[in-house]
Structure formats: structure tokens, C-alpha cells
Amino acid sequence: xxxxIRDYWQVLLIGQYPQGPLGGVLLTLILAIAxxxxxxxxxxxxxxxxxxxxxxxxxxxxxxxxxxxSVPLIMLVFWTYFLVPLLVGKSVSGVTTLLCxxxxxxxxxxxxxxxxxxxxxxDGQMEGARALGLSYxxxxxxxxxxxxxxxxxxxxxxxxxxxxxxxxxxxxxSVQELTFAANHVNSQLLTKPFEVFMILALTYFAICFCLxxxxxxxxxxxxxxxxxxxxxxxxxxxxxxxxx
Amino acid sequence: xxxxxxxxxxxxxxxxxxxxxGLQVTLWITCxxxxxxxxxxxxxxxxxxxxxxxxxxxxxxxxxxHQNVPMLVHILLWYFGIASLLPTxxxxxxxxxxxxxxxxxxxxxxxxxxxxxxxxxxxxxxxPSGQYEASRSxxxxxxxxxxxxxxxxxxxxxxxxFINHTVxxxxxxxxAMAIGVAELTYTVREIENQTYRTFEAFFIxxxxxxxxxxxxxxxxxxxxxxxxxxxxxx
Numbered sequence: 001x002x003x004x005i006r007d008y009w010q011v012l013l014i015g016q017y018p019q020g021p022l023g024g025v026l027l028t029l030i031l032a033i034a035x036x037x038x039x040x041x042x043x044x045x046x047x048x049x050x051x052x053x054x055x056x057x058x059x060x061x062x063x064x065x066x067x068x069x070s071v072p073l074i075m076l077v078f079w080t081y082f083l084v085p086l087l088v089g090k091s092v093s094g095v096t097t098l099l100c101x102x103x104x105x106x107x108x109x110x111x112x113x114x115x116x117x118x119x120x121x122x123d124g125q126m127e128g129a130r131a132l133g134l135s136y137x138x139x140x141x142x143x144x145x146x147x148x149x150x151x152x153x154x155x156x157x158x159x160x161x162x163x164x165x166x167x168x169x170x171x172x173x174s175v176q177e178l179t180f181a182a183n184h185v186n187s188q189l190l191t192k193p194f195e196v197f198m199i200l201a202l203t204y205f206a207i208c209f210c211l212x213x214x215x216x217x218x219x220x221x222x223x224x225x226x227x228x229x230x231x232x233x234x235x236x237x238x239x240x241x242x243x244x
Numbered sequence: 245x246x247x248x249x250x251x252x253x254x255x256x257x258x259x260x261x262x263x264x265x266g267l268q269v270t271l272w273i274t275c276x277x278x279x280x281x282x283x284x285x286x287x288x289x290x291x292x293x294x295x296x297x298x299x300x301x302x303x304x305x306x307x308x309x310h311q312n313v314p315m316l317v318h319i320l321l322w323y324f325g326i327a328s329l330l331p332t333x334x335x336x337x338x339x340x341x342x343x344x345x346x347x348x349x350x351x352x353x354x355x356x357x358x359x360x361x362x363x364x365x366x367x368x369x370x371x372p373s374g375q376y377e378a379s380r381s382x383x384x385x386x387x388x389x390x391x392x393x394x395x396x397x398x399x400x401x402x403x404x405x406f407i408n409h410t411v412x413x414x415x416x417x418x419x420a421m422a423i424g425v426a427e428l429t430y431t432v433r434e435i436e437n438q439t440y441r442t443f444e445a446f447f448i449x450x451x452x453x454x455x456x457x458x459x460x461x462x463x464x465x466x467x468x469x470x471x472x473x474x475x476x477x478x
Contacts, residue, residue, distance in 0.1 A: 070411070070457035071450055072418035074429055079450070082442050161312070168314035172422055179317055186324065194325035201313045201321055208312035 001195045008185045012203065015176050023176030025203065031095070031170070031177060032163040035102035036156075039110055042103065046111035048140055051118060061111075068108035077101045077169055094175040098167065106163055113155045117148035151222055157215035161208045168204070178203065254444050259435045266431030267452065273349055273417045273427060278410060280353025285360025290390055292361070293368055303361065310358035315351070316419050322351040323423040348420035356413045363409060367402035368394065400471045407464030411457050418453075428452065 005012075015023020022030075049061035068076070080101045085091050121144060129139040149156075171179040182200035186193055254263065292303040310318070327335060327347055338346060371394060379389035399406075421430035432449040436442050 066458075067454060070415070070454040072415040072429065072453055074418045074421065075446065075450055075453060078429075078433070079446055082446065165312075165314035168316045169419075171316065171320075179314070179320070183320070193328045194321075197317070197321040197325040201309075201317050204314055204317055205309060205312045209308060212308075212312060 001199060004185065004189070004192065004195055004199060011185055012178065012181050012199070015181055021176055023178075024181045025178050025207070027095075027175070028164060028167045028170075028177040029207075031099060031102065031167045031175075032160060034099055035106055035163050035167075036110075036160050038099070039103045039105075039107040042107040043110035043114055044145065046107060047114035047118065050111065050115050065108045065111055068105060069112075073101070073105055073166055073169055074172060076105055077173060080104070081173060094170065094173045097173060098170045098175050101169075102163060102166060105166065106159065109162070110156070110159050113152055113159060114148060117152035117155070118144050120151065121147055151226060154215040154219035154222060157211055157218065161211050161215075164208055164211075165204070249444055250441060251444050251448070253439050253441050254435060254448055259439065262431050262435060263428075263448070266426060266428040269345065269425065269431075270417055270427040273345065273352065273420060273425070274414050276349045277353035277356065277417070278413055280349065281356035281360050281413065284354060284357035286364060286395070288357060288361035289364035289368060290395075292365060293390075294386070307358045307362060310355050311362075315355050315416050316422055318355050319348060319351040319419055319423060322347045344420070344423050344425045348417075348423060348425050352413065352416060352420070356409060356416075359409045359412070360406070363402045363405040364395075364398055366405070367398035370401055371397055397473060400473050403464070403468035403471060407461060407468065410464065411460050414456060414460060415453065 011024060013024045014026045015021060017023070017026075046061050046065060049057045050065065052058050052061075071079075077098065080097050084097060084100055118140075125143055125147070126139060129143040130136075134142065167175075167177050168179040170177040171183060174180065176184075179200060182196055186196040189196060254260070288303045288306065291299045294300075323344060327338065327343070330338075335343075337343075375393055375397070376389055379393040380386075384392065417427060418429040420427055421433070424430070426434075428449055432445045436445040439445070
């Protein structure tokens with residue numbers, strides 16, 4: 001196992017970078033960060049539409065979120081692979097395809113996180129802000145969202161972890177991220193599949209476990225800050241939305 | 245993509261039969277891995293609640309591992325890695341009997357077991373300790389109080405997360421296509437390759453996934469409503 005890491009750490013970390021395309025852990029992380037950053041504004045809009053008092057806005061947003069959540073990610077990857085070139089008018093790379101898919105998929109899940117965050121705020125926040133003369137849009141933007149997003153940072157980190165996990169699907173469409181790189185190593189060695197895939201699993205575990213622990217510690221901080229002397233919320237309350 | 249949508253091309257022989265076979269494989273893998281996940285998940289939750297420190301640590305590690313590794317990697321590890329460690333006799337047998345399906349079921353089942361065990365654990369935590377103490381003082385042993393008093397209530401409380409994770413399990417069976425399991429997604433890709441009717445083929449598969457997910461959610465919500473414990477409901 002050590003030998004494999006010693007011989008192939010470069011391929012697993014950055015792919016064939018100076019000679020070829022960027023890959024490995026680095027591409028996985030870049031894709032996950034870009035996916036989360038790009039899906040964030042979309043998810044905020046979706047979340048606000050979903051709690052909007054107007055059915056015209058609420059129903060389409062709800063349908064979109066539910067549809068995206070009921071389709072397997074891999075099916076969504078194939079749809080993007082097929083539809084994006086038609087929309088753009090030229091062929092697109094695997095990395096772009098995967099990124100588009102991640103943005104759409106994560107936006108749907110993240111919007112549920114943000115919606116839950118807004119709805120968890122006491123009604124008095126909305127009422128108080130409105131009574132002070134702020135408009136609906138101002139209330140959402142200046143009062144509700146800042147609080148909701150701060151409270152939701154742990155869930156957003158968990159969402160980032162699922163994005164990292166989802167990038168592994170790049171393997172299916174030959175994006176050279178970590179899983180693809182490991183498979184490449186495996187096909188060069190041929191005789192040590194268990195070791196190679198164990199290294200792959202442990203690498204994902206190391207990255208994601210650190211982030212999960214970060215989310216846990218932040219969760220405690222948020223709970224302390226928000227609730228003061230009240231009992232803390234159980235960490236399991238958001239799980240059902242998050243695991244994708 | 246052609247000018248006209250022709251769904252009939254997808255259902256024409258031999259593709260209609262392939263599609264039907266793919267559907268059956270998807271459903272079979274879903275059912276088998278669900279049963280595996282539920283039984284292993286329950287076992288893990290009981291082990292964790294047993295109070296033994298070593299058992300608890302093993303289960304915590306198991307859950308942490310599965311929650312932090314992508315399912316696709318887990319499937320690849322089972323299919324390429326763990327399969328290669330088995331004796332050649334078993335490998336040969338597996339190759340003759342759709343080994344990829346068996347390994348997919350193992351990988352998906354054991355993966356989701358971690359999620360189910362967490363659902364059961366959070367259900368267990370919401371049951372007042374008086375329930376357990378009372379059943380022990382009535383003379384039931386640890387396993388019997390679990391079996392007859394604690395777990396029946398736990399499963400009722402844990403219905404909503406179970407439904408979510410069952411939907412997740414169903415969707416994730418599509419990842420088995422990466423190791424060549426001829427389930428729905430794989431079949432649809434094959435049909436698409438042969439007919440070039442990409443839109444129609446993907447549309448049918450997507451509709452099927454959405455439909456089953458919605459049915460699972462609705463049936464789940466009804467079951468959850470029917471089995472909910474009246475005293476703890478709002």
C-alpha cells in the first residue's frame with residue numbers, strides 16, 4: 001500500500017498536470033468548491049421562491065426542487081451531457097458537464113437547507129422587521145437571510161461534503177478526478193485492486209471526515225451563540241435533507 | 245436528435261424487452277439491498293446502544309467511514325477490491341451468477357446500513373429511558389426489552405428518515421451501472437447507443453425514477469401517518 005502511494009501519489013494528487021490535464025484530489029476539490037459557490041446564489045433564490053407567499057412563484061420552484069431530488073445524479077449527468085451541447089451549440093468538456101450537473105443538483109438540495117434555516121427563525125423576526133417599515137424583499141435580504149445562513153453554516157459544510165462525494169461520478173464520464181485517477185493507477189498495476197481502491201476510499205474519508213468534524217464543532221458554536229442557556233438542538237434534525 | 249420524438253422506437257423489439265429487464269434488475273437490487281441495509285442497520289444500532297464501549301466504537305467507525313466515502317467508490321471497492329481477495333472458487337461462482345449484481349447489492353446494502361442505523365439511533369434516543377427501565381423491572385432481558393418494547397416504538401418514530409433514505413437507496417442503485425450491472429440506467433444507455441434516440445430513452449428512465457420516488461414518498465408519508473405514536477405527535 002505504501003509503495004503504491006510512493007509511486008503514484010502525484011497522479012492521485014494532481015493527475016498528469018504539467019504534461020496533461022489537471023486531475024486527482026485537486027480537481028475533485030476545485031469541482032466541489034466551484035459547484036458549491038455557483039449553486040449558492042441559485043439555491044438562495046429557489047429557497048426564497050419556495051417560501052414565497054405567491055403560489056405562482058412557489059409551485060414551480062417546488063416542482064423543480066422535487067424533480068431534481070427524485071432523479072438519480074447519474075441520470076442528471078447524462079442529461080447534462082446531452083442537453084448542454086444542444087443549448088450552447090458546441091461540444092463541452094467533461095469537466096464542464098460535471099460542473100453544470102453539480103450546480104443544478106446541489107442547488108436543489110442547498111435550497112432545502114436554506115429554506116429550513118429561514119423557516120427555523122422565529123416568526124417575530126419577519127413581523128418585527130415588517131413593523132419597522134422594511135419591505136418584504138428588504139426583510140428577507142437584511143434580516144432573515146443573514147441569520148439563516150449563519151445558523152446553516154454547519155449544514156452548508158455537510159452539503160460541501162456531499163458535493164465532494166458527488167464529484168466521484170466524474171469517473172463515469174471520464175473526468176480525471178480522484179476516482180478516475182485511482183482507476184487509472186489500478187489499470188496500470190492490475191494486481192492490486194484492493195489496495196488501490198482502499199487508498200481511494202481512505203483519501204475521500206480523510207478529506208470528508210475533517211470537514212464533517214469541522215461542521216460538528218461549528219454546530220456547537222452556533223447552538224451556544226443562538227440559544228444561550230436553552231438546551232441545544234440535536235444535530236440529527238437536519239440529516240434527512242442533507243444526505244444526498 | 246431527430247425532428248420528431250418517437251417513443252415507439254424505444255419500446256420496439258428488442259429494446260422494449262431490454263427496458264423491462266433493466267427495470268426488474270433495478271427493483272431487485274433495491275429490494276435486496278434495502279433488506280440487507282435494514283437488518284445490518286438494526287443490528288448496528290442495537291450494538292451501539294448495548295453500552296459496551298468497544299462495540300460502540302466499532303459502530304461509530306463503521307458509520308463515519310460510510311458517511312464520508314462516496315457510494316461509487318464503495319461499489320468499486322467491493323467489485324474490484326474485495327472480490328479479488330475472495331478464493332478463486334467463489335470468484336468463479338460469482339462470475340457465472342451475475343457477480344456484479346451480488347457485489348452491487350452488498351456495497352449498496354452495507355453503505356445504506358450506516359444511514360439506517362443512524363436513523364434508528366436517533367429514534368432510540370427519543371424514547372424516554374423510563375420505557376427501558378420499566379421493561380427491565382418487569383423482568384424482560386436486554387434483548388427482549390429491545391425486541392418487544394423499545395424497537396417497535398423506535399421504528400415508528402424513525403419512519404420519516406427511513407423514507408428519505410429508502411428514496412436515496414433507490415436512486416443510488418443507478419450507480420451500479422459503473423460496474424456493468426444491467427439495471428435501468430445501464431440499459432437506457434445501451435438503447436440510446438443503438439437507436440440514437442437520446443431524449444426519448446433518458447426521458448423514459450427519468451420518468452420511471454421520478455414516479456417510483458414519488459410513490460415511495462407518498463406511500464411512506466401515509467405509512468408514517470398511520471404508524472405514528474399518538475402521544476408523541478403534535
